[in-house]
Amino acid sequence: MTHDQAVRLALTGSGLMPAEVKQHIEHCGRCRREIDDLRALGAEMAGASPVLSRDAEWETKLIAKTVAAATKPGARTSRSLPWRAAAAVFILAAGLTGSLSVLRLESPGRSIQANLSIKEQQSVSRGLGTLAYGTTEDSTVALLNLTESSVGGQVEKQSAEDLEDYLGPVDTGGWNG
């Protein structure tokens, strides 16, 4: 039990102090002095409260405004809650619809299909369908078909020799001597 704890408990407690605190205060003159000082200061501060003269006219206006604000129909009431809920649902629905249309416009399948011939588009659709509903093996094959049909027409096929020329000699980095 420190002095601070004892003084704080004595000053702010409801009178039912633990025996330990009582015992400490009984034997500690410093704590007793501080408790008396702070209690006296609290009482003095209570007396220092400014008593402001009342302005009857202002008070009457204030009462009228408060009553009007509490009882006017436009005030926030529980009756406006269903409308707020409806508005929230509408905003949410509009937001979802907007997001979905943006996603559909920007979906990869759509952007690929836009640049392809009818035959290629059919192939892409089949591939996407298999990707969505088929087995893992079907999906792999479909993905390969899809890549070939969407990229194949745009990239020139290169032979193995061309690729080797392009890549140059393989540098093993001295790993094997």
Next chain:
Amino acid sequence: MAEAKDPWLDDIKAKRQDALEAFVRAHTAPLVRYLAGMVRNRADAEELAQETFLRFATSLDSFRGDCSTRSFLFRIGHNLALNHLASATVQREILTGEVPEGRNPGRSPDSDTLEEERNIRLRRVLKTLPTQQRSVVILRTWLDLSFREIAEVLSLAEGTVKAHYFFGLRNLRKTLEVSCDA
């Protein structure tokens, strides 16, 4: 110990006009006094009190009654006072303190003057306290609120409020001692 039932709650929630009028009448002076202690300016305090009552009136439907109506009112006022202190260029006007109503007529003018000087000094020292300590000391000593009610107003734990009160009074005493020595 069971808490006394809030006498205002049901009538105020039902927005009974006579109850609202009586509530405003009963709490205007304490609220203005608290706000004046916080913002140190009577005109601002009255403006804030008006705003407090209007917000109180329009928030009655959302008030669940989880604290007393008085605590709810003072919480709104306290938050407005904090906003005011944070946003406005706070005027350093010291409350001069008008002559209290119903002063003991048996006292001599000299003793009144001395007492008033002392009160002004106390209020001046009060404004040097940190905001939380100042709020607690004002609510406790000027308005006689319980620590529990103060905790509701300031949205703090009761133990924290008690600590603020203790340190607030101790800081006041220190500052008064220094100003006496100077």
